[in-house]
Amino acid sequence: MLVSLDSVREQLENNGHRYTQTRGVVIDAIAASSHGFSADGVYTSLPTVGRATVYRTIKLLLQLGVLCKVALQNGSPRYSMAASGHHHHVICIRCGSISDFSQCNLDDLAPRLASALGREPVGHRLEVYTLCSECEGSPEVTLVRGGQQHA
Amino acid sequence: MLVSLDSVREQLENNGHRYTQTRGVVIDAIAASSHGFSADGVYTSLPTVGRATVYRTIKLLLQLGVLCKVALQNGSPRYSMAASGHHHHVICIRCGSISDFSQCNLDDLAPRLASALGREPVGHRLEVYTLCSECEGSPEVTLVRGGQQHA
């Protein structure tokens, strides 16, 4: 687990939210599959937590910048724990696992966009699709709907 | 109107599809708002055409490469006529109008991604959000749900 649960708690509490038992359960589940999960996957994996609460918690964590929302190649939404700072996502087209990249030579993307457009971009979205190393060799089509990867 | 309707017809017929009366109606509507429209907007503007047909036609045109599907900043989907060749989209955060860019200095994006990732990307998605020149001065918030821009 790459993300400190305590820091998530701090994020919540520093912004006037409570770290409730229910949120703890949701956040644990999220942290356990931090490299790409679906809201519905979290919901179905947590029979004690209501659907609305799962979606509300995810929305809250998005607003706090704890999570990123990304799109698989087919457009279906996934979430992942956010790296700090500006970054983008590489998404496996087979298993949906998400990794970040930021320290690559795309650092000057934003200014180049600005000069290409003649106006300041207020935001952008860049997602790269590839086959992850684990999926590269495997012949099976294992794209999941639930949001878990690789068992 | 920037897109030849005849070429759309050719695209369809060269791929074993018919250019029916109904498709003609849908394609006319699309061509008339080619810089960003929603499926539902097309549907509600065409009382003679069924919902399923509108979505099916859009899907077909996507498959043929006649249309692109893009996401507004809030994630809601929009379509636009596709420029030929590899390109990306600039989307106004207020009115949702979509323009293309390709001949900018991002041409080397793909190879740079490849070397940054250590593996070949099989695709990517880049969308840039900005305020279009028409929206820049206007104080009104006019973000539409229907998909039309600027009257």
Next chain:
DNA sequence: GGCGGTTTTGATACCAAGTATCACTTTAGG
């Protein structure tokens, strides 16, 4: 530990975007 105000929760209903089904209509071509 109990009280009370605020926040959170869960059930439910709803919305948006899109797909599946299937009987019916168009269409192309002989």
Next chain:
DNA sequence: CCTAAAGTGATACTTGGTATCAAAACCGCC
């Protein structure tokens, strides 16, 4: 003009997510 194939429309369904609202949990205070 007839027929098979393609396309259409109504409807129901699915996925992803939000609104509502009463009930429950939470937190500070006494």
